[in-house]
Amino acid sequence: MAEKKNMFPPGLVSNLQSALASRNRAPEPDKPESDDPIPAASPDPDAAKCPKPVVLVTNGDGIESPGLTFLVQALVDEGLYEVSVCAPQLDKSLSGHSVTFGETVAVTSTDINGATAFEVSGTPADCVSLALSGALFSWSKPLLVISGIDKGPSCGHHMVYSGVVAGAREALLCGVPSISISLNWRKDQSQESDFKDAVSVCLPLINAAVRDIESGAFPKGCLLNVEVPASPLTNKGFKLARQSLWRSTPNWLAVSTNRGANFMSNQQSLGLQLAQLGRDASAAGAARRLATQKKNLVEVESVGVAGKPEFNKVKKYFKLEFLVKDQDDADEDLDFRAADNGFIAVTPISVLPRIDSDSQTAASDWISAALNITQ
Numbered sequence: 001m002a003e004k005k006n007m008f009p010p011g012l013v014s015n016l017q018s019a020l021a022s023r024n025r026a027p028e029p030d031k032p033e034s035d036d037p038i039p040a041a042s043p044d045p046d047a048a049k050c051p052k053p054v055v056l057v058t059n060g061d062g063i064e065s066p067g068l069t070f071l072v073q074a075l076v077d078e079g080l081y082e083v084s085v086c087a088p089q090l091d092k093s094l095s096g097h098s099v100t101f102g103e104t105v106a107v108t109s110t111d112i113n114g115a116t117a118f119e120v121s122g123t124p125a126d127c128v129s130l131a132l133s134g135a136l137f138s139w140s141k142p143l144l145v146i147s148g149i150d151k152g153p154s155c156g157h158h159m160v161y162s163g164v165v166a167g168a169r170e171a172l173l174c175g176v177p178s179i180s181i182s183l184n185w186r187k188d189q190s191q192e193s194d195f196k197d198a199v200s201v202c203l204p205l206i207n208a209a210v211r212d213i214e215s216g217a218f219p220k221g222c223l224l225n226v227e228v229p230a231s232p233l234t235n236k237g238f239k240l241a242r243q244s245l246w247r248s249t250p251n252w253l254a255v256s257t258n259r260g261a262n263f264m265s266n267q268q269s270l271g272l273q274l275a276q277l278g279r280d281a282s283a284a285g286a287a288r289r290l291a292t293q294k295k296n297l298v299e300v301e302s303v304g305v306a307g308k309p310e311f312n313k314v315k316k317y318f319k320l321e322f323l324v325k326d327q328d329d330a331d332e333d334l335d336f337r338a339a340d341n342g343f344i345a346v347t348p349i350s351v352l353p354r355i356d357s358d359s360q361t362a363a364s365d366w367i368s369a370a371l372n373i374t375q
Contacts (some may be wrong), residue, residue, distance in 0.1 A: 060163025148181030
């Protein structure tokens with residue numbers, strides 16, 4: 001079998017290889033003490049004074065998701081890090097890089113063994129931004145932010161929707177190295193224990209990243225988006241990948257008015273009730289008539305103000321789902337294809353605004369011509 005070319009940064013490769021080797025290395029009882037630069041029997045008295053590096057964990061699936069639970073427990077069990085958690089209270093896996101502005105965000109301490117943890121009534125970007133603000137934790141800045149492990153792929157154009165990638169991206173925008181991790185979940189095939197396996201195969205990468213961040217060898221200006229294959233323990237190894245154009249297909253389903261009402265959050269429901277009270281008590285004395293049509297999934301609201309004609313508002317309810325479709329691109333270096341082929345795909349993602357030269361030239365020519373600008 002041809003040897004796979006390794007395209008990771010040299011420092012990261014070196015530490016990753018060391019981590020993998022240390023897990024399989026047999027003890028050498030007869031090794032002379034002079035060969036060991038650090039005497040095993042004489043621990044450094046200053047070691048206890050050295051604070052552990054801080055690792056902040058967030059995700060998109062919510063603080064009670066198994067991916068985050070297994071990841072935090074593994075990091076705590078390593079005993080190498082001070083683990084802090086700041087994650088959404090609810091599932092925000094498709095919130096993208098949205099933030100909560102103009103509304104109050106509730107933060108509640110929660111119990112995760114060995115970690116300082118908070119759940120936030122906001123998005124992953126909210127969680128990371130708040131954690132890095134200095135308002136929650138005693139530390140000033142974590143060494144690394146890990147977002148995940150989330151359920152389902154977050155590669156290709158799906159990164160635009162992805163909450164787990166947004167958590168890592170927010171950290172990068174704030175100048176903190178970050179990694180986002182997703183499990184390529186397969187319906188009717190994957191199970192919860194796969195998250196635990198995904199953690200075990202990603203730990204060498206995490207440990208190597210921490211060491212290289214401390215030494216200054218970790219790549220700057222990008223986050224690493226990691227896609228773990230559906231069967232983590234049978235993976236074919238790490239593979240440097242490129243972001244693809246993969247995107248699951250949005251599918252909007254029309255639902256009945258009765259079901260539509262159930263999709264409202266408590267805050268939305270309360271807001272509607274308060275708005276209703278405001279309308280009923282308004283000085284204008286608005287005359288309001290609500291008529292619900294049972295057919296065609298349509299709700300018609302007739303609103304009229306004294307002296308003005310009534311008009312009808314047509315209200316419909318829809319629910320969004322994403323359908324996975326087969327991709328024709330056979331390039332094995334693309335993120336989704338590498339994961340589908342059983343590799344742990346690692347894709348560097350930059351926040352720098354980049355555009356290919358052909359698109360730049362075409363846009364420049366069009367703008368110049370359309371607006372009569374001399375270049």
